[in-house]
Amino acid sequence: MDDRVDTKRRRFLTKVTVAAWAVGGTVAAFPFIRSMTPSERARAAGAPVAIDISRLEPGQMIKEEWRGKPVWIVRRTTEMLDKLMTLDDLLADPGSERSDQPAYAQNPHRSRMPEVLVMIGVCTHLGCSPVQNFAIGPASGLGDDWPGGFFCPCHGSKFDLSGRVYKNVPAPTNLVVPPYKFLNDTLILVGEDDGGTA
Ligand code: FES
Numbered sequence: 001m002d003d004r005v006d007t008k009r010r011r012f013l014t015k016v017t018v019a020a021w022a023v024g025g026t027v028a029a030f031p032f033i034r035s036m037t038p039s040e041r042a043r044a045a046g047a048p049v050a051i052d053i054s055r056l057e058p059g060q061m062i063k064e065e066w067r068g069k070p071v072w073i074v075r076r077t078t079e080m081l082d083k084l085m086t087l088d089d090l091l092a093d094p095g096s097e098r099s100d101q102p103a104y105a106q107n108p109h110r111s112r113m114p115e116v117l118v119m120i121g122v123c124t125h126l127g128c129s130p131v132q133n134f135a136i137g138p139a140s141g142l143g144d145d146w147p148g149g150f151f152c153p154c155h156g157s158k159f160d161l162s163g164r165v166y167k168n169v170p171a172p173t174n175l176v177v178p179p180y181k182f183l184n185d186t187l188i189l190v191g192e193d194d195g196g197t198a
Helices: 003-034 038-045 078-084
Strands: 049-052 061-066 069-075 116-120 131-133 149-151 180-184 187-190
Touching: 049 061, 049 069, 116 187
Parallel strands: none
Antiparallel strands: 049 187, 061 069, 069 116, 131 149, 180 187
């Protein structure tokens, strides 16, 4: 076969293949977007996210997502809340004066309702995701006096059960509290508060 004819034919086939792929990809994307639930579409767009905490027991944590970031919700026990009041000397910013949270969360429990903590699960050092370690003392593997909290495995930052950072670790500030409000006793809207949508 003539080389020029062969080259032309190959170019033509390449264009057809690319066009078919592009059309196929677009067609495939629409059913995917349509198949998302309303709340999934809201998440993808960064809209506020409603989170049901009706099954969250004291001492437990659930993980959700808002704007592509992990959102943690912890229902703290009375013992956990009591322990928070004893840690100030160990913390880098116990009053959350240098940290990022709405005004209603600038208190020792860093939340609207003392029992329920809402927080972004991203380390304020370099953005790793800390892990929860609610065990107390030796059982935690973090020392005999560990009162329960969060540990970042990347460079060793530690946070208490309000997300307040300990002294002498790489993370400079407490974990971020996003804007949120309660829609009722068991439904939290993350991404919006009385000041409007974040
Ligand atoms: S990213 Fe968490 S300690 Fe460095």
